Amino acid sequence: MLTVLIYGAVTSAILAMLAVGFTLIFGVARILNLAHGAFYALGAYCTYSLTATYKVPLIVAALASVALVALFGMAMERVLVRPQRQSSLAVLMITLMVALTVEQVLFVVFGSQSKNVPAFINFPVYLHGVSLDGQRLLALAVAVCLIGALWLFIQRTRLGSAILAISQDPEAAQYMGIPANRIFSLVMGLSAALAGAAGVIAGPFLSVRPTMDQTAMITAFSVVIVGGLGSIPGSILAALIIGYSETFVAFYLNPEWTGTVSLVAILLTLVLRPAGLMGRAVGA
Amino acid sequence: MGGAVLVGLLAAAPPLLHNQYFTGVFIVCAIEAIWAASWNFFSGLTGRENFGTALFIGGGAYTAAFFNSTFGLNAWWSIPGGIVVAVVLGLVVGFPTLRLKGPYFALATLASAAIMQQVAINLWQYTGGSEGIYGLDRLVDSSLGYYYFVLAVLLATVLVLSLIAHSRWGTILRAIKGDETACQAAGINVTVYKIASLALSAAFAGLGGVLFAHYQQAVTPDDFDVFLSISVIIMAYVGGIGSIWGAAVGGILLNLMLELLRGMGEYRLLVYYLILMVVLFFMRSGVVVPLWRRLSGGRSA
Amino acid sequence: MSALLEVEGLTKRFSGVTAVKDVSFTLAAGEITGVLGPNGAGKTTLFNLLTGFLPSDHGAARLEGRSILRAAPHTIVNLGVARTFQLCRPFHGMTVRENVVVGCLAPRAQIGAGLEQRVSDILEEVGLAHKSEQPVDILPYGDLRRLEIGRALATRPKLLLLDEPFAGLGAGEIEPLVQLIHRLHDTQGLTILIIEHKLREFMQLVSRVIAMDFGEIIAIGEPADIVRNPLVIESYIGKADHGVA
Numbered sequence: 125m126l127t128v129l130i131y132g133a134v135t136s137a138i139l140a141m142l143a144v145g146f147t148l149i150f151g152v153a154r155i156l157n158l159a160h161g162a163f164y165a166l167g168a169y170c171t172y173s174l175t176a177t178y179k180v181p182l183i184v185a186a187l188a189s190v191a192l193v194a195l196f197g198m199a200m201e202r203v204l205v206r207p208q209r210q211s212s213l214a215v216l217m218i219t220l221m222v223a224l225t226v227e228q229v230l231f232v233v234f235g236s237q238s239k240n241v242p243a244f245i246n247f248p249v250y251l252h253g254v255s256l257d258g259q260r261l262l263a264l265a266v267a268v269c270l271i272g273a274l275w276l277f278i279q280r281t282r283l284g285s286a287i288l289a290i291s292q293d294p295e296a297a298q299y300m301g302i303p304a305n306r307i308f309s310l311v312m313g314l315s316a317a318l319a320g321a322a323g324v325i326a327g328p329f330l331s332v333r334p335t336m337d338q339t340a341m342i343t344a345f346s347v348v349i350v351g352g353l354g355s356i357p358g359s360i361l362a363a364l365i366i367g368y369s370e371t372f373v374a375f376y377l378n379p380e381w382t383g384t385v386s387l388v389a390i391l392l393t394l395v396l397r398p399a400g401l402m403g404r405a406v407g408a
Numbered sequence: 409m410g411g412a413v414l415v416g417l418l419a420a421a422p423p424l425l426h427n428q429y430f431t432g433v434f435i436v437c438a439i440e441a442i443w444a445a446s447w448n449f450f451s452g453l454t455g456r457e458n459f460g461t462a463l464f465i466g467g468g469a470y471t472a473a474f475f476n477s478t479f480g481l482n483a484w485w486s487i488p489g490g491i492v493v494a495v496v497l498g499l500v501v502g503f504p505t506l507r508l509k510g511p512y513f514a515l516a517t518l519a520s521a522a523i524m525q526q527v528a529i530n531l532w533q534y535t536g537g538s539e540g541i542y543g544l545d546r547l548v549d550s551s552l553g554y555y556y557f558v559l560a561v562l563l564a565t566v567l568v569l570s571l572i573a574h575s576r577w578g579t580i581l582r583a584i585k586g587d588e589t590a591c592q593a594a595g596i597n598v599t600v601y602k603i604a605s606l607a608l609s610a611a612f613a614g615l616g617g618v619l620f621a622h623y624q625q626a627v628t629p630d631d632f633d634v635f636l637s638i639s640v641i642i643m644a645y646v647g648g649i650g651s652i653w654g655a656a657v658g659g660i661l662l663n664l665m666l667e668l669l670r671g672m673g674e675y676r677l678l679v680y681y682l683i684l685m686v687v688l689f690f691m692r693s694g695v696v697v698p699l700w701r702r703l704s705g706g707r708s709a
Numbered sequence: 710m711s712a713l714l715e716v717e718g719l720t721k722r723f724s725g726v727t728a729v730k731d732v733s734f735t736l737a738a739g740e741i742t743g744v745l746g747p748n749g750a751g752k753t754t755l756f757n758l759l760t761g762f763l764p765s766d767h768g769a770a771r772l773e774g775r776s777i778l779r780a781a782p783h784t785i786v787n788l789g790v791a792r793t794f795q796l797c798r799p800f801h802g803m804t805v806r807e808n809v810v811v812g813c814l815a816p817r818a819q820i821g822a823g824l825e826q827r828v829s830d831i832l833e834e835v836g837l838a839h840k841s842e843q844p845v846d847i848l849p850y851g852d853l854r855r856l857e858i859g860r861a862l863a864t865r866p867k868l869l870l871l872d873e874p875f876a877g878l879g880a881g882e883i884e885p886l887v888q889l890i891h892r893l894h895d896t897q898g899l900t901i902l903i904i905e906h907k908l909r910e911f912m913q914l915v916s917r918v919i920a921m922d923f924g925e926i927i928a929i930g931e932p933a934d935i936v937r938n939p940l941v942i943e944s945y946i947g948k949a950d951h952g953v954a
Contacts, residue, residue: 595818
C-alpha cells in the first residue's frame with residue numbers, strides 16, 4: 125500500500141514536470157509543442173551519452189544535459205516555430221516533425237535497444253519497513269523542488285510577473301513594453317529544461333529508447349488537457365489524478381493498460397469539459 | 409488536359425517498368441493518394457485539420473482482416489464492411505469533437521486514433537496484438553491487376569470528391585472555414601455538414617484501408633499510427649490544401665520519394681522527415697498546385 | 710397590426726452581471742424599430758439572445774407566436790430571423806457572390822434551379838453587382854456591411870436585426886446605407902430592428918425607439934420624445950465621464 129502511494133507520487137511528480145513545462149509554453153506563447161516529449165528523450169539520452177561515452181561524472185552530465193536540452197528548445201522556437209506562429213496548426217505540424225526527426229536521430233545514433241542511464245542513488249531506501257527505490261524517491265524530491273522553484277519564480281519575481289502578464293493578454297503586455305519574443309525564448313528554455321530534467325532523473329527507472337518521447341508526450345498531454353491548457357495548478361492536480369490512476373491500473377489491474385488511461389482521459393475531457401479542470405472555455 | 413496525361417502516365421508506368429517491386433510501390437502510392445484526397449476533402453475545405461485519419465484507415469483495414477481472415481468471408485465483402493465501419497467511426501468521433509476549436513479538434517482526433525491503436529495492441533486475443541492479423545487474400549491476384557484496380561478506385565475517389573467539393577456542399581464547407589458563426593447566421597446547419605463531410609472523408613479513408621490490407625495481406629496496429637495520419641496531412645500540404653487532385657498527386661510524389669530513399673538504409677526516415685520539414689516550412693501553400701498553375705501559364709486551376 | 714415579435718421578461722446573467730434584465734417589447738410587422746443605448750447597455754446581448762447565439766435564463770420571445778428561444782442559430786434563421794454583426798463577418802477566402810450564395814443555401818431560402826438569378830438580384834439590391842467576383846478580403850468596410858445585409862436577405866427573413874450597421878463607416882458611406890435600408894423596408898415589407906448609438910441615423914430611419922441602459926429598457930417611444938427623455942439623456946451623459954461617446 126505504501127509502495128503504491130509512493131510510486132503513485134513519483135509518477136505524478138514526473139508527469140507534473142512534463143506537464144508544467146508544456147502548459148507553460150502554451151499559456152505564454154499559445155504554442156502546442158508536440159516536440160516536448162523529444163526534450164524528455166534528449167535529456168535521458170544526453171546523460172547516457174555523456175556518462176557512457178565521454179565518462180563525464182554523473183552530476184555534471186545531468187546538469188549539462190538539462191542545459192543542452194534547454195538550448196535546443198530555445199533554438200527550435202527561434203528558428204522553426206516563431207516564423208510559423210500565425211497558424212497554430214503549422215506549429216503543431218512542425219513541432220511534431222521535430223519530434224519524429226529527433227526520434228529518428230536517436231534511433232540512428234543509439235540504435236533501438238533500451239539504454240541504461242546511471243542512477244544517482246543506487247540503493248534502496250527503507251521506510252516503515254518497506255523497501256523503496258532510492259532513485260525514484262530522489263526523482264520525487266527533485267520534481268517537487270523544481271516545480272516549487274518555478275512557481276516561486278513566477279509569483280515572486282518581476283520576470284515572472286511579465287510571464288503571467290503575457291499569458292493573460294499578449295497585446296496589452298506588449299503595449300507595456302514587455303519584450304514578448306524574449307520572454308517566449310526564456311519560457312521555452314524553462315519548459316525544455318524541465319522536460320529534459322525529467323528525462324535525466326527518470327531515465328534510470330523508466331525505459332530509455334528512441335520512442336520514449338511518444339509515451340511521455342501522450343501522458344503529459346493528457347495531464348495538460350485534463351488540468352486545462354495554460355494552468356499550472358491544473359497541471360499539478362491533473363498529474364496527481366492521472367499519475368495515481370496509472371499506478372492503480374498497473375498495480376491492481378493490468379500493467380498493459382496503463383497507456384490507455386491517459387488516452388481515455390484526453391478523450392473524456394475533450395468531450396465532456398474541453399477546458400479541463402482549470403482552463404479557459406474552448407468550445408467553437 | 410494535363411490530368412489526362414498524368415493518368416496516362418500512371419497507367420502506363422508499371423507495365424513499362426515491368427518490375428513486380430515497382431508495381432507494388434505504385435500500388436501503395438495510389439492508396440496513399442486516396443487517403444490524401446479523402447483528408448483534403450474534409451480538412452482542406454473546412455479548415456478543421458484532422459490529425460487522426462489513421463483511425464479510419466485502420467478501421468477499414470482491421471474490418472477487412474476480420475471479415476476475410478478471421479471469419480473467412482470473400483475478400484470483396486471487406487469493401488462495404490470497411491466503409492461502413494469507417495463511417496461509423498467518423499460519426500462516433502465527429503459528434504463530440506466537431507464543436508471544438510481548431511487545435512483541440514486536431515488533438516481529439518489524434519487521441520482517438522492513438523486509443524484505437526492501444527486497443528488493437530491490448531485486445532490481442534481478437535486482434536493479434538502487435539503482430540496483427542495476417543492471411544488476407546488479394547482482391548485481385550496479379551500485382552498489375554491490383555494496381556489498375558486501385559488506380560480506378562483512386563480516379564473514382566478524386567472524381568467524386570472533386571464534384572462534391574465544387575458543388576453547393578463544397579461551398580458551404582468553405583464558408584464554414586471562412587467563418588463558422590456567420591455560416592450559422594446564414595441559416596446553415598453547420599454541425600450536420602461537418603459530420604456528414606467527416607463521415608464521407610472517413611468512408612474513402614476506410615476504403616483505402618481495405619485496399620491496403622488486402623494488398624499487404626496483413627494488418628497491424630501500425631495501421632492506426634500517428635505517423636500515418638501525419639503523412640497523409642503532409643501529402644495534402646504538398647499537393648496544396650483544398651485541392652483534391654493535388655493531394656492525390658502529393659501522395660504519389662511523397663511515396664515515390666520515400667521509396668527512392670530506400671538506399672539510405674537506416675537514415676531513410678530521417679532524411680524523409682528532414683525533407684518534409686523543409687517543405688512544410690517553406691512551401692505553406694503546397695508544391696503541386698502552385699507548380700501546376702505556373703506551368704499552365706497562370707490560369708486558375 | 711399583428712405583432713411579429715413578442716418579447717417578455719427576457720433575462721440573461723453572466724456570473725454576477727445581469728446583462729439583459731426583464732426586457733419586454735413588441736414589434737409590429739413592417740416596423741423599423743431602433744434599440745438605443747450606451748456601450749454595455751445589453752443591446753448586442755439582446756440580439757444574441759434573440760438569434761440563438763446565447764441561451765437565455767428567463768423569459769420568452771415569440772415570432773408570430775412561435776418561440777425562438779432554446780433553438781440553434783440556424784433554426785432561428787430558418788424561422789425567419791436574420792441578423793448582421795457589429796463587426797462584419799464575411800466568409801473569408803470566398804468572393805462576394807459566393808458569400809451570398811451561402812445565404813441562399815439555407816433551407817428557408819428554397820432555391821432550386823434559380824440560384825444564380827436570385828444571387829444576382831440580391832447583389833443588385835445591395836449595390837454590389839459590379840463587385841460580385843471580388844474576394845471579400847479586399848472589400849472596403851462599407852461594402853462588407855452591404856454584403857452582410859445581402860447575405861441576410863438571401864435567407865428570406867421576416868425580421869432583420871441590424872447590429873450597429875453604421876459603425877466604422879465614413880461620412881460618405883452612411884447616407885447610401887440609410888437609403889438602402891429604407892428601400893429594403895419599402896420594397897420587401899421587412900420588419901427591422903436596428904441597434905445604433907448614433908442618433909442622427911436613427912432619427913432618419915426608425916419610427917420607434919427602445920432605449921436601454923444597464924440591461925433594462927428605460928424608455929420606449931418615438932424618436933423625438935426619446936431624445937428628450939431625461940433618463941435617456943442621463944444614461945449617455947452619465948457614461949460620458951468614462952469616455953464613452
